[in-house]
Amino acid sequence: MKALMRALRAMPAMLRVGFAEMVAYRAELVIWILTALTPIIMLLVWDGVAANGPVGGYDRAAFARYFTAGLFVRQLTSSWVVWELNESIRTGTLSPALLKPIHPLAFRAAENVVVLPFRLVVMMPIAVALWLWRPEMGMFIEARALPLCLLSIALAWAMNFLAQTVFGALAFFAEQSLGLFNVWFSLWALLSGYLFPLELLPSWARTIVWYLPFRSMLAVPTEIAAGQLGGAEALLEVGVQAIWVVLFFFAARAMWRAGVRRYEAFGA
């Protein structure tokens, strides 16, 4: 509790420094943002498929809604802590951060959060272009769904950050930990609703996917944002997200604690 209060007191300064970093790295950041534009490509693909009639209940407008929402959710739940951790553990640059009274991940989280508004700004013209291209998608998110949608996005962000922490902390144990993350990332891309709406899956596959964490990381907030998920069902899904966040938190903490004991502070 004391540690949390300390971190919260330090948060304004961490956000400010994170912002200064973002400004210094803005060009690189734009490139990172553009690497996550897959939903646009998928939209073009599915738009073509749906040209001759709806697919699994999705017509062209529904696909446009889904992938535009997915684009925003993907941007707002991104983090890159796995790369940072991997690098800093292998090269030993984690050392100075470990000797600060606030957990190294607190500053990493601040860095990852502070760029979110910038991501939104970059997305705006793209969203406008998509809307001009398929105006029939409409202004889909309802004002009263917005709070739940934002909560769902926040939980999905936390899941992504914590999952990346787990894989980042693997670098304490194995040199090739990024490879494992890539396996995870592939599963995520396939099963999170990033490449296609999960409703298009056959029902047996949907059942399997329901028990996996991936859909909580993208599909749930996307469907809420696209107006496809609402009411009690949406609340239930957000509750499931919260349970995943707790599980991921304990996994990340266990991984980190075990890893730090093995840290060898290479370099120097």
Added chain:
Amino acid sequence: MTASNDPVVVVDRLSKVYRVPRKDPGLRGSIGSLFRRRYQEVRAVDGVSLEIRPGERVGFLGPNGAGKTTTLKMLSGLLVPTDGSIEVAGHRPWLREPEFLSQITLVMGQKMQLIWDLPPRETFELNRALFDLDAAECKRTLEELVELLELGPLLDRPVRNLSLGERMKCELAAALLHRPSLLFLDEPTIGLDVRMQVAVRQFIAQWNKQSGATVLLTSHYMADIAALTPRVVVISSGRIVYDGSLETLVDKLAPERRVVVMPLRPLSQEELTAAAPFVLEEGRLVVTVVVQEVKRVVDRALRELPVQDLAIEEPPLEDVIAQLFSSEAEA
């Protein structure tokens, strides 16, 4: 700060064993290690015991890989010891409790905490927040550091645009902003030019005097040790082979002196023969004798030789230490 003189560092039979993956050279070795990894245990620190009192300045000496840095990393809490006990400022370092971390600092020569693409001021601001420092007090400390280290013109330039020496000075400032009472310095002058080395040395000495902080440092530069640390701990192969004053170490290891005579005029062959055990070296007469013999040799030289000038030289510290390590290696 209390005036207690209880040791601030208590280390008892401390050991650290690394497990290092072993790979045979070549493709065959690479493929082999894919399937079955073999590990080798490396005992980096092997039963080190040590006590340090508040305000002491202690230098860790030893060849590369002797275990100096590993010891320092365990003292600062980066590494978990394999064996033995360690207490620093009343804490077990590897638990890294905030109360412990705000009392210590570790400066590693090349391992930067400065944020590379931002001016040092941003790192200072971040550290202020991370250590939860009072803004006004932090400002005063920073002003003090800026003055002592002459950082003024550097504060607002991106770190990447600073020279190595300038970065090192900023690194020291970032490490001291929270006014730690225990300084662990790993090669604080490495890679710096002589002028900058002197500046950093002076700064550390002054900081120790002003704040009463305990200083532990490792260095390859004997000048650092000679100027900063009256007490030296020599580590070799993970063990302490000497712990005591620098003077005693030099006397013990190098009981010899060089007596150098600059003759008034060139000497003839007969005179040279008569001058033995002095030998001619670049126009000077030189002999190396044990300390006890110095007076006799000097008396005789003054009596029998045409002396213009005479000097008694101690062997350079580097040679003394090199001798220590080579005798260690042979033992």
